[in-house]
Amino acid sequence: MGEAITIKDIAKALGMSYSTVSRALKGSYQISEATRQKVKEYADAHRYRPNLVAQSLKSKKSRSIGVLLCSIPNSFFAEVINGIESIAYNQDYHVILTQSLESYERELKNLEHLAWRSVDGLLVSLSTETIDISHFKKWHDAGVPIVFFDRITDLIDTHKVVVDNAGGAFDAVHYLAGMGRRKIAHITSSPNISITKERLEGYNKAMASHQLSPAPGYIQYCQHGGMIPEELEQAIDKLFGMEEPPDAIFTASDRITISTLAALYKRGIQMPEQVMVAGFSNFSSPEIFCPPLTTVRQPAFEMGKTATELLIQLIESKRPVTSFEKRVLPAELIIRPAR
Amino acid sequence: MGEAITIKDIAKALGMSYSTVSRALKGSYQISEATRQKVKEYADAHRYRPNLVAQSLKSKKSRSIGVLLCSIPNSFFAEVINGIESIAYNQDYHVILTQSLESYERELKNLEHLAWRSVDGLLVSLSTETIDISHFKKWHDAGVPIVFFDRITDLIDTHKVVVDNAGGAFDAVHYLAGMGRRKIAHITSSPNISITKERLEGYNKAMASHQLSPAPGYIQYCQHGGMIPEELEQAIDKLFGMEEPPDAIFTASDRITISTLAALYKRGIQMPEQVMVAGFSNFSSPEIFCPPLTTVRQPAFEMGKTATELLIQLIESKRPVTSFEKRVLPAELIIRPAR
């Protein structure tokens, strides 16, 4: 795009060698203040911008970050992407997005693709189907920086960014119990992924703290995280086919929350009278739902930002990093009373 | 990422010259079937992948597409991005996203940034602030392929992808009128952008066809497309401070629709009794809003796909393209009756 001026042009114009110009532009090194001035001036005047491709070829760094996540238009991930871009843009990295659509197969293919594109590092949120993580282990062991976010794994030692899933889940269930509900069900994602376990833990803890114990079948898993509509339909049908159907549901993710509400409507189940719903969601205005929805909101933008900062730190670290951190961001319960 | 095998490695291993290997790999040209076989086999066996950076440097093509839009986490644009990625991924282009956040200033900066990254082409949806489009004209005249989508301009002759905004607007307003509403207001975005004009046109036409003429002040513009919360608050306050407040509102975009509902709630204005709302939105399940929202849905994924296909076609065209098309995708009115 556009015919740009190169180092050679500058050298020719100023009657110097390429290397001198190159050095002058990078600041550093041994170079006389005079020539540096001259070069900088000329460069600015002619709007010189280094050719990134040439730099890449030389440095073997692509200044790109690969992102693996399940779905771009999911409101949670869309916000995460926003956070990622906000950092990457300023640090002159570009971001290559790939979506697994909750398929292990696709996750593998995407990883392959990103490897080929020679990204400098990876931001990864695992698919619901993923159990074996040796594909990531391979790259990680080969020295490729990886930061996991949201759906993480304990089997690879690197930076991780998550929200306080257990805490958020606890708060939501505690709220439902506080509203007098005792038969609180939980519709959640695949048991494979970390967030499912942690949110379940919060649910269990809150139930216990209210001396409640969920009936068998009160915990419904959607293997594909609600990506497949039938999953949710089935979950709802099972719950309301029970002898003692729930009087509240705690939903574990954005997509599941929205789909649960839709499915309940379709069946004419009254909310909040018959069943009260609260769950994870990052939709901007859940107060316009019917009834207004109490949600656990995740700092998605923040998560994207933090993960990207950590990744770039890893990429640009001079010495191999051996000590890793797990950032836990707070989840926020936003209570929206019925009208 | 990873230590890859190069053409030189293959050449060395097979005792041929670089050029022979290169030719063999590209298929074409004059090369004996035997050597081609040998090379291909070796390459496959050792998982050879051409170095994209080197190819870029040589070919002066980056195989990247720059995208300019207003906001990533907006549900409409998030779906568009999904469509863009779906095509780009398969054609081995990568996508660089930038957001204007409805600022002309930022749009300029982003364009600069993308130019520097030497993208092969641009997908552009203008910011609400943009009036002067000479920055795009400059690049377009320099031969950079551009495809405009959604918020387009007539001042640059190139491919464009839009939805039938006037038609969608007409349908929505016609629906409201059909429900017996006569005082139908319109909250819309900045008058600068194409979609505002077209949706207004549909509104006017539908009003006229029902022998309705909007009171002065029934058309409220949000200069920043509802990005700034106060804009909407003011619009609502103006509408309901009038002697004859509206009994229906047609909203012109996703963000405006959601914010309008939220603002009406906040003020305790009853829907649909006091005022009935219908508008553009790509939220997945507006039936869970209160009341269920009748929406004009745009084929956003399709739009992203189509725009990207057209762009890649431009980029890869051997001869300069001189005849351009404007694809108009249908908008779909989805009626959701009150419960």
Place this chain on the structure above:
DNA sequence: TTGAAAGCGGTACCAG
């Protein structure tokens, strides 16, 4: 402090 030159991985032209 500056210049010359090699090389990153591919491509394409020119000989042979």
Place this chain on the structure above:
DNA sequence: CTGGTACCGCTTTCAA
């Protein structure tokens, strides 16, 4: 049909 080589734009050693 195949080999040699220059070159894309930049960085970096080695000499001067």
